[in-house]
Amino acid sequence: MSADTRALLEIENLTVRLADPAADDAPKPLLEGISLSLAPGEALGLVGESGSGKSMTIRAATRLLPPRASVEGAIRFEGTDVTRMSGPALRAYRDTGVGMVFQDPRAHINPTRRIGAFLTEALVRNRGVGRREATARAAAVLGEVGIDDPARRLRQYPHELSGGMLQRVMIASVLLAEPRLILADEPTTALDVTIQSEVVGILDRLRRDRGIGMVFITHDLDLALAVCGRVAVMYAGRIVELRDAKDLHERAAHPYTLGLLGSRPSIDVRSARLTAIPGRPRGAFESGPGCAFADRCAHAQDVCRTTPPEPVRFRDGDVRCHLLDQIHSVPTAAREGGAA
Amino acid sequence: MSVRDLTKIFPGRGGGHKAVDAVSFELEPGGALGIVGESGSGKTTIARMLIGLESATAGSMSVLGRDRSRPARGAAERRARARELQIVFQDPYTSLDPSQSARAAVDEVLRHHAAGAARAARADASTRSRSRSGPDPRSAPTKATGPTSGSDPAIDTRPDADSNTRPVTSPSTNADPRDARARQTRLEELLDQVGLTERQSHARPRDLSGGQRQRVAIARALAADPAVLILDEAVSALDVSIQAQILNLLVDIRARTGIAYILISHDLAVVRQLCDSALVLRSGRVIEQGSCADILDNPAEDYTRALRAAVPVPGWRPPQH
Numbered sequence: 210m211s212a213d214t215r216a217l218l219e220i221e222n223l224t225v226r227l228a229d230p231a232a233d234d235a236p237k238p239l240l241e242g243i244s245l246s247l248a249p250g251e252a253l254g255l256v257g258e259s260g261s262g263k264s265m266t267i268r269a270a271t272r273l274l275p276p277r278a279s280v281e282g283a284i285r286f287e288g289t290d291v292t293r294m295s296g297p298a299l300r301a302y303r304d305t306g307v308g309m310v311f312q313d314p315r316a317h318i319n320p321t322r323r324i325g326a327f328l329t330e331a332l333v334r335n336r337g338v339g340r341r342e343a344t345a346r347a348a349a350v351l352g353e354v355g356i357d358d359p360a361r362r363l364r365q366y367p368h369e370l371s372g373g374m375l376q377r378v379m380i381a382s383v384l385l386a387e388p389r390l391i392l393a394d395e396p397t398t399a400l401d402v403t404i405q406s407e408v409v410g411i412l413d414r415l416r417r418d419r420g421i422g423m424v425f426i427t428h429d430l431d432l433a434l435a436v437c438g439r440v441a442v443m444y445a446g447r448i449v450e451l452r453d454a455k456d457l458h459e460r461a462a463h464p465y466t467l468g469l470l471g472s473r474p475s476i477d478v479r480s481a482r483l484t485a486i487p488g489r490p491r492g493a494f495e496s497g498p499g500c501a502f503a504d505r506c507a508h509a510q511d512v513c514r515t516t517p518p519e520p521v522r523f524r525d526g527d528v529r530c531h532l533l534d535q536i537h538s539v540p541t542a543a544r545e546g547g548a549a
Numbered sequence: 550m551s552v553r554d555l556t557k558i559f560p561g562r563g564g565g566h567k568a569v570d571a572v573s574f575e576l577e578p579g580g581a582l583g584i585v586g587e588s589g590s591g592k593t594t595i596a597r598m599l600i601g602l603e604s605a606t607a608g609s610m611s612v613l614g615r616d617r618s619r620p621a622r623g624a625a626e627r628r629a630r631a632r633e634l635q636i637v638f639q640d641p642y643t644s645l646d647p648s649q650s651a652r653a654a655v656d657e658v659l660r661h662h663a664a665g666a667a668r669a670a671r672a673d674a675s676t677r678s679r680s681r682s683g684p685d686p687r688s689a690p691t692k693a694t695g696p697t698s699g700s701d702p703a704i705d706t707r708p709d710a711d712s713n714t715r716p717v718t719s720p721s722t723n724a725d726p727r728d729a730r731a732r733q734t735r736l737e738e739l740l741d742q743v744g745l746t747e748r749q750s751h752a753r754p755r756d757l758s759g760g761q762r763q764r765v766a767i768a769r770a771l772a773a774d775p776a777v778l779i780l781d782e783a784v785s786a787l788d789v790s791i792q793a794q795i796l797n798l799l800v801d802i803r804a805r806t807g808i809a810y811i812l813i814s815h816d817l818a819v820v821r822q823l824c825d826s827a828l829v830l831r832s833g834r835v836i837e838q839g840s841c842a843d844i845l846d847n848p849a850e851d852y853t854r855a856l857r858a859a860v861p862v863p864g865w866r867p868p869q870h
């Protein structure tokens with residue numbers, strides 16, 4: 210398969226393994242066969258429970274993997290293989306190609322320096338922008354992310370700002386670098402819902418206005434469906450379902466995705482019981498030879514326990530499940546099973 | 550539970566900061582009250598005052614008709630209060646003893662209660678004999694018990710009141726064998742109730758998942774046989790599939806035991822799933838109060854409407870500026 214020339218980010222059959230120095234075993238897998246692509250101006254959601262490999266996927270995309278990790282497969286940014294980038298190319302990619310927004314802005318912003326210094330530093334150092342000009346740009350961008358009185362904020366220290374405010378500062382710092390791609394790792398998980406909706410509103414507008422591509426990581430499937438055009442559901446280091454968000458919402462295919470949807474209580478009605486998935490989420494290294502979800506899946510058959518499912522086409526997307534035909538010949542039962 | 554004009558002013562510049570402002574509510578036996586509001590609206594501060602980890606600046610609170618506005622006097626009163634009210638916080642990891650198996654952690658609470666009950670019987674303290682059969686320990690602020698060291702409940706910043714009362718001594722060695730058997734039965738019952746398997750019950754906290762640790766914390770709280778259980782964002786950090794298991798569990802336990810809940814949560818869907826009534830808090834004040842369904846379906850206040858509108862649901866779009 211050749212590089213898609215329109216793709217901003219393209220990940221092809223990415224497998225990441227990590228050697229355990231304490232054991233002689235073969236390196237254990239963290240990610241297995243991840244493939245996805247992202248066009249400029251598109252938002253792709255990566256959804257899954259803890260340990261499913263969401264963060265690892267974007268760490269691979271920025272080459273920030275643990276040192277003992279081995280990588281197979283291709284990661285291309287604007288057609289260039291990220292895994293083979295030389296020092297200067299990698300620096301340029303990280304400085305201006307891609308911007309990262311993390312869950313906890315406080316852990317990523319130096320508490321002893323003013324917001325102004327934090328925001329202008331990279332401009333002055335990497336771009337040779339004059340200090341006065343850098344400050345003016347920083348103030349303008351703060352305004353863009355909805356912060357009032359930017360001049361005063363620039364003089365403040367991080368502890369003087371609330372979590373939601375600081376997350377906007379983080380986003381502003383990413384915007385100042387004018388990246389073509391934003392990787393947002395649970396950017397709103399630490400915020401309450403009202404602030405969350407403002408922050409995702411800002412990211413959404415920037416994506417549309419500036420044509421920035423965005424990978425949006427969250428464990429909240431409803432949020433991903435609202436913010437992203439396409440959504441990848443991850444389980445145990447694999448993408449089990451990659452679909453158009455709207456279509457996924459109307460007709461989820463994979464039993465795990467259906468389980469996630471059934472697990473969430475509704476804000477509109479109380480259900481007698483939630484359709485909880487039994488057991489707990491797993492990492493890739495804990496899964497057996499077959500489908501990693503088999504031991505929690507109500508539909509599982511022998512083939513599921515012995516053979517890993519390959520992605521198959523389902524409507525507009527791809528799904529890794531042996532039993533799609535069986536499950537979806539009775540779609541309503543699969544969708545509503547156990548909800549009462 | 551009855552709470553009247555509960556107020557907390559944290560000292561500070563300009564007369565201090567009023568974190569909780571004249572909050573009143575009633576909770577009937579077996580009821581479930583949701584407390585919702587933005588971050589910083591005072592939810593946790595209310596919980597900490599109820600449990601005695603924070604002193605109230607003004608107002609009164611009572612459970613089962615017994616006043617708890619003043620700090621508890623003596624171990625017996627602390628135990629009695631712990632039987633009235635228990636709390637589970639967001640992250641049980643910090644409150645569980647890392648060297649203790651799940652089973653031992655729950656048994657400790659049962660033993661503490663049994664020891665306390667035995668002492669109470671010996672002392673023949675008929676004045677406060679309360680015939681609830683439950684155990685008790687934990688929760689109440691303590692100056693003497695437990696390794697937590699926080700000598701003043703108001704400055705104890707540990708996120709779990711439970712850890713306050715890890716009993717130091719327990720005269721269980723000379724306990725009646727019938728008590729030991731009853732305790733054993735109760736222990737198995739609790740572990741079973743929260744869905745911990747035999748194998749998990751022998752595991753240390755670090756070998757358990759977040760959801761399993763939260764089950765241990767809930768079992769520990771239930772071991773005190775409280776009339777009211779406060780859950781402060783107790784399911785917020787859990788994976789969605791585990792959260793659903795715990796929510797189902799909490800619904801079952803309430804149906805089976807008639808325990809009452811106070812659920813503190815950002816998550817309005819979780820509140821709907823678990824609660825009958827709700828109150829909406831803004832800057833420490835109750836701005837709306839009533840049946841949970843009413844408040845969510847017909848919010849009277851713009852603030853409540855905004856909270857609700859911010860929840861991403863199918864079809865929701867981020868607000869455009």
Ligand SMILES: Nc1ncnc2c1ncn2[C@@H]1O[C@H](COP(=O)(O)OP(=O)(O)OP(=O)(O)O)[C@@H](O)[C@H]1O
Pocket residue numbers: 227239257258259260261262263264265266275428491492493
């Ligand atoms: N530095 C590391 N060394 C070894 N294993 C790691 C390391 N970081 C992560 N892992 C493992 O890799 C797997 C994927 O982790 P990852 O952080 O990508 O999960 P995630 O989907 O982002 O989860 P969460 O929702 O909890 O953030 C997990 O099983 C995790 O235990």
Ligand SMILES: Nc1ncnc2c1ncn2[C@@H]1O[C@H](COP(=O)(O)OP(=O)(O)OP(=O)(O)O)[C@@H](O)[C@H]1O
Pocket residue numbers: 559566568586587588589590591592593594595
């Ligand atoms: N020990 C303290 N000293 C001073 N102020 C405090 C103290 N504890 C809490 N506050 C303040 O009291 C207010 C209410 O805090 P509280 O923790 O009760 O909010 P909350 O509603 O639980 O928020 P969250 O949803 O973020 O947990 C906040 O403004 C907080 O900063």
Ligand SMILES: [Mg+2]
Pocket residue numbers: 263264265394
């Ligand atoms: Mg992560």
Ligand SMILES: [Mg+2]
Pocket residue numbers: 592593594
């Ligand atoms: Mg709180």
